[in-house]
Amino acid sequence: MTNDKIIEITSQLNRTTTEDIVSVSYGTKTINGKLTSEKSIVFTVKEKKPLEDIDESDRLPSTVEIDGETIKTDVIEGVVMTQQGYAQSCDPQFYSWQGIPPANRNIHRPLMGGISMTNWDSLGGFVGTMGLIAVDNDDNTLVAVSNNHVLVNDAFLTSERNPNGIRTNVFQNICTQPNDGANTGPNFKVGMVKKYEPISSNNKSDCALMAIDDISLIDPSVSWNQFGITGMTHAPRFATTQEINVMLENPTQEYYISSRTTGAKGQQDTKLLNYALGSSVLIGYKKQGVLTNVYMDDTFELVASGSTTPAGDLCIWPSAGGDSGSAVLATINEEFVIVGLLYGGRYMQQDETQVGIHTLCNRIDNIANDLNIRAWDGTFNGVTVNNTGGPLTYVVSGTSTKKKMKVGGLTFWQHGLISDSVMQPDPTPQPTPTLVPTQVPTSTPQPTPTSTVEPTPTPTQVPNPTATVAPTPTPQTLPFSLSLNRENVCTVAQVILEINNVQQGAVINIIEGGILTATPRSATVTVGDVIRVRYKSANNTNSCSEYDTTSVSLTDTSTGNVLSAASQNTSLYTDYVHTVQVSDTNIDWTFELSNNLV
Numbered sequence: 001m002t003n004d005k006i007i008e009i010t011s012q013l014n015r016t017t018t019e020d021i022v023s024v025s026y027g028t029k030t031i032n033g034k035l036t037s038e039k040s041i042v043f044t045v046k047e048k049k050p051l052e053d054i055d056e057s058d059r060l061p062s063t064v065e066i067d068g069e070t071i072k073t074d075v076i077e078g079v080v081m082t083q084q085g086y087a088q089s090c091d092p093q094f095y096s097w098q099g100i101p102p103a104n105r106n107i108h109r110p111l112m113g114g115i116s117m118t119n120w121d122s123l124g125g126f127v128g129t130m131g132l133i134a135v136d137n138d139d140n141t142l143v144a145v146s147n148n149h150v151l152v153n154d155a156f157l158t159s160e161r162n163p164n165g166i167r168t169n170v171f172q173n174i175c176t177q178p179n180d181g182a183n184t185g186p187n188f189k190v191g192m193v194k195k196y197e198p199i200s201s202n203n204k205s206d207c208a209l210m211a212i213d214d215i216s217l218i219d220p221s222v223s224w225n226q227f228g229i230t231g232m233t234h235a236p237r238f239a240t241t242q243e244i245n246v247m248l249e250n251p252t253q254e255y256y257i258s259s260r261t262t263g264a265k266g267q268q269d270t271k272l273l274n275y276a277l278g279s280s281v282l283i284g285y286k287k288q289g290v291l292t293n294v295y296m297d298d299t300f301e302l303v304a305s306g307s308t309t310p311a312g313d314l315c316i317w318p319s320a321g322g323d324s325g326s327a328v329l330a331t332i333n334e335e336f337v338i339v340g341l342l343y344g345g346r347y348m349q350q351d352e353t354q355v356g357i358h359t360l361c362n363r364i365d366n367i368a369n370d371l372n373i374r375a376w377d378g379t380f381n382g383v384t385v386n387n388t389g390g391p392l393t394y395v396v397s398g399t400s401t402k403k404k405m406k407v408g409g410l411t412f413w414q415h416g417l418i419s420d421s422v423m424q425p426d427p428t429p430q431p432t433p434t435l436v437p438t439q440v441p442t443s444t445p446q447p448t449p450t451s452t453v454e455p456t457p458t459p460t461q462v463p464n465p466t467a468t469v470a471p472t473p474t475p476q477t478l479p480f481s482l483s484l485n486r487e488n489v490c491t492v493a494q495v496i497l498e499i500n501n502v503q504q505g506a507v508i509n510i511i512e513g514g515i516l517t518a519t520p521r522s523a524t525v526t527v528g529d530v531i532r533v534r535y536k537s538a539n540n541t542n543s544c545s546e547y548d549t550t551s552v553s554l555t556d557t558s559t560g561n562v563l564s565a566a567s568q569n570t571s572l573y574t575d576y577v578h579t580v581q582v583s584d585t586n587i588d589w590t591f592e593l594s595n596n597l598v
Helices: 003-015 092-098 240-248 366-370
Strands: 023-030 034-045 063-066 069-077 079-080 117-118 128-130 132-136 140-148 174-176 189-194 208-210 254-259 263-265 271-286 289-307 325-331 334-349 353-363 373-375 404-407 410-413 477-487 492-500 508-510 516-526 528-539 547-556 561-564 576-580 589-595
Touching: 003 063, 003 271, 003 289, 023 069, 023 289, 034 092, 117 140, 132 208, 132 289, 140 189, 174 576, 240 271, 240 325, 240 334, 240 366, 254 334, 271 353, 289 334, 289 373, 289 404, 334 366, 334 410, 353 366, 410 477, 477 492, 492 589, 508 516, 528 547, 528 561, 528 589, 561 576
Parallel strands: 034 069, 477 589
Antiparallel strands: 023 034, 023 271, 063 069, 079 334, 117 128, 117 174, 132 140, 132 373, 140 208, 174 189, 189 208, 254 263, 254 271, 254 325, 271 289, 289 353, 325 334, 334 353, 404 410, 477 516, 492 508, 492 528, 528 576, 547 561, 547 589
C-alpha cells in the first residue's frame, strides 16, 4: 500500500468519525497492552468505553477494506496536544532531563540544531526548539527552521480568522536564544520571524522560518550539527520522499532527536522507533485566543523502547513540552539524513497524570515544499543571511486565502492581521497593459506621371518615392533601476513607481530600522516613456530623541546629484517626473531616507 493511499484512507476515516476520535493511523496492533508486529488501522480515542455504551452509528469497524486487502483495526486511548508534562519509566538515563536540565537550554553561539528558542515579542513566556539550519530558496539565505506554533502566536490563515476579532501578526517579531532561565529578553536576539506555513482546517506541516541576524551567528564547521548527537561528520541532507516511505515501513529503523527539554535521544539504550505512518491527527491550535481543532495529515509517530523494556512495552516520554520544532534524523548506510520535524505528542492517563507515549512528526519533504527550503551543505557557497533590519511590506485590505503572493516581482508571505490605523492597505496592483502595435496604413499607390501603368517593381528597383512607406524605427531602450538606502531612522516612508501612469508593483513600505540597501524595482524603458517616482515620509513611529530631522531625497546614483527632496512627516506625496531622452544611457536612482545623530 502506497503512502498516498494510506493518507487518503486515514484522512477520510478521521473526517467521517466523531470528535471523540483524535487520530487515525496506519500502525501496529496492540494486544493486552503490548505492541505486536501486525499492521492495523489504529483509532485513537479520548476515552475507551464499553461497547454497550456506544451508539451503533458511532461504533468503529473491526476491519477496513483497502484495495481488496482486509486490514484489522485497533483502538487505543490517548489525547493529542502540542504541550506536554513529566513522568518517569524505563532506563533512568532516558529521563535524566527531569533532574538535570540538558545543555540544549544554554546560550549557543554559533547557532545549531537542537537548541532552545522562541519568538520573544509574541511568545516570550514559552520556549521551543530550533530544529535545523537550512537554505531559503526564495533568496538563498540561511534560516533556522522550527514549528509555527513555536514562532507564531496565531498561525491561522487570515481568511479563517474573524476580521473583527483579535488582530495579531508576527511582522518584525524578534526571536531569541535560549529564552531559558535567566537568559531571556531582547538582548539574546538572534533573528526575526521570516515566514511560516499558515494553519488551516487541513494541514500537512507545522513549520516556520527565522531569518538569522548576522553571518557571525553561523559557523560552517558547527552550525549543521544537532547538539548532543554524536557521529555526524558533515551537513545532513534531506531524505527523499521514497527514502522516507521505505524508512517508515521498516519497524527496526532508528531515529534521533535533539530537543530543548529532553536533550539528545535515540543513541543510548532507549531507541526511538516508528509506530505509525500516514496518521490523520485532530489537534488544537490557538486561533485568536481560542483553541481550535484542525486536521494534521501525513503525520508519522515515534515511540521509545530499549533493551530494558519488556517485549511489546514502550517507554513513556519520547518527547516533552518544549521539544516542538526539533529535527528528526535517521541514518541511511551510516549517513545522517533529516527525516522530519517534531510538532506534538500523544498522551495517556496514568493515575492522576497524563504521560507522553507517542511523538508526532511532520515529514521533511512536506516541509521543504511548503516553505520552499533546501538542505544546507555546510558552506557559505552561494548563500548569505537576511538583512533583518527592514523587510518590505505589502498590506492587503481585509483577509486573504493566500499564504504568499507575488507583487512587482517580489514574493510576500502572510504575516497576520494588522489594524488599518497602523498600516494603510496598498493599492491593488494593476496588470501591465498589453501593448497593441500601431497599425501601419497601406499606402495608396500614386499614379505615375504618364498614363502608362508601371509594372510592380522588382526588389532591385527603386520604388517611386510617393509610394514608399517609411519603416517604423526600432525604439531605443535602456535599463532603469530604483534602489533604496535607509540608514538609522525611526521614520516610515512610502514609495510608488509609475511608468506611463501605470503603477509598477505594490507600494514600497519602508519601515524604521538600521541600515538597509535594496533594489526593489527595475525595468526596461523606452525613449519617450514617462517615469514618475512618488514618495513621502510619514510620522515618526517612535520617540527619536537621539536623532534630529530626517533627510528624504531621490538621488541620481551615478552622479550623486539630488533630483528631488521632501520634508519630514508630510501626508502628501512628492513627485519627481522624468521623460526618457535619446541622450539617456541608463537611469539609476536611489531613494534615501536617513537621520542625523543629535
